[in-house]
Amino acid sequence: MTKLSRSELFKTGKVLVKEERSKFFIKQIATINNQFIDLKIINAMVEDNIYLNIVDNNIKLSHIQKLRSKSKQLQIRIILQGKLEKLNHSTNEKKIYNKNEISLEYEEDIEESLLNKQGQHLKYICITLDEKYLSENGFFSNMFINNFSKKLYEPDLENRFHELFNREYTSGLDKIYLKNKTMETILYVLEKVEKLEKLNLIGLDDEDVKRIKKAKMIIDESFQENITIAFLSKKVALNQTKLKKGFKQLFNKTVHEYLKNIRLEKAVEYLKINKYSVKEVSLMVGYTNQGSFSYAFSNKYNCLPKDIQKKSDL
Template sequence: MTYLARTKLYETGKVIIKEEKSNSFIKQVASINNQYINLNIINVMVEDNIYLNIVDNEVKQSYIQKLRSKNKQLQIRIILQGKLEKLDQSTNEKNIYNENEISVEYKQGIEESLLNKQGEHIKYICITLNEEYLNENGFFSNIFKEYFSKKFYEPDSKNKFLELFNREYTSGLDKIYLKNKTMEVILYVLEELRKKDELKLNDLNEEDIHRVKKAKMILDDSFQENMTIALLSKKVALNQTKLKKGFKKLFNKTIHEYLQDLRLKKAMEYLKTNKYSVKEVSLLVGYTNQGSFSYAFSNRFQCLPRDIQKKSDL
């Protein structure tokens, strides 16, 4: 893929359809049609430190676009069509956002790039609440106390949010419309998160939750061991069915997914030190087969383990 800076990507074919500015509101409606993209986008600051992006992008030629580094922020993304892919620059980890999926992420200091693949037609909504807004509205700190990333499936996304794409943004009423719609989406997503969290906990009593959390701690401390679900179940004194369901509900991953993610992240840390061979790293994180380790690693980080060692040599 070609690496393209934002200025390079947007320097040809850009047409400002409508622009409106005031002290607490900015709206820019733009169309960009060049060799890489056919993009229609609405960028809005609906009020101080709350931003809405409505994006309709047909990718004509594959390219990678590095995003600006981010301070602490809460980001809500709703994919109405296609698939969006991002790459974490520090870990090489790819994050995929699928059609009819809503993601909520609370992060800081993230360096990311968009991976845009030829032939992809993506429609999505992205709402960003900056650190200043989160600090001014303390109730957010009760919901998001630390790094947070969660996705959930919403099969009726297009019906719920397609109006934002179909509207003609040429009216003086857009300021009221866009602010109200943005707040409506934020409220809807936070309410859905709350409902799903309540459903999770309703199936587990306090002792069950304690035992499932203990299972996670055991995995964290002994990720390199051959830990079967049967053995983990015995260690925390919770039956396997309840342990598997409870773990998925509490941590949004199966035990296998969590353990594999943990092992691969640890492998990345070991490789970056350049103290161990690939074979040694695979054994350190619990893989007995180097081929299986390399396959899982490349599938997760889009590069081979030896590529990380080469970077560390530079």
């Protein structure tokens, strides 16, 4: 992979679409289109020491992007689409952030790079709270310790944050909008963390959590198979009651809800190719009955499978 500094990556093809500055607010909207990336990015300082980045990036060529060294800060990263990969140069550890994951990291003096892979389309939100803000708000010092790291799974993040990516950002109200959305998102994420901490995954030890995560991986890789609770329970060697309750605690969805969601998301991908009939797609994603497939699909997407194919024809 080609190694690039931030300045090297952004020096060609950059267009500053709009900029607004005041003492406690900054908004920059930029597009960057060069041989490596096709990027739209919105950067904002919504309050002193609170920063928001909204990133929509099509990666044209694989490259490594060195990131700036960070002072102590809390970063909340929300992945709506694609898979973000980072490399820690001190430990040589690779971190992966997947679609529908929310990560919280409280770190300092980290030297790291983004590993950008050709063909990836990344959409994510990153909120940064600097040390000064954290120290002035006692809640954070009680909640986080050095090198705190946590990931949460939340289904359908793309729909939840759809408006942030599709707003024009030409209004004089953007300052209020961005600040409110940022603070609302921080509250939403921290309340989820606090709730999980209180629950502390009741009744689950570390081995149980590993087995439940393995069950999720089996669903991700074999969604087209006839997957049942009994099947998963046997595969991961965990009793069915603990598997069902633990899965819901960890991923905020039942096993059946998660399986259905994966199948329908894959169905959209296959339908957009416009190579297969609706019946073929329903079988490819694990439905033996086309009627059941169409019913589940219309409930989730408010349209029929054939409507997706029609759009792809346009």
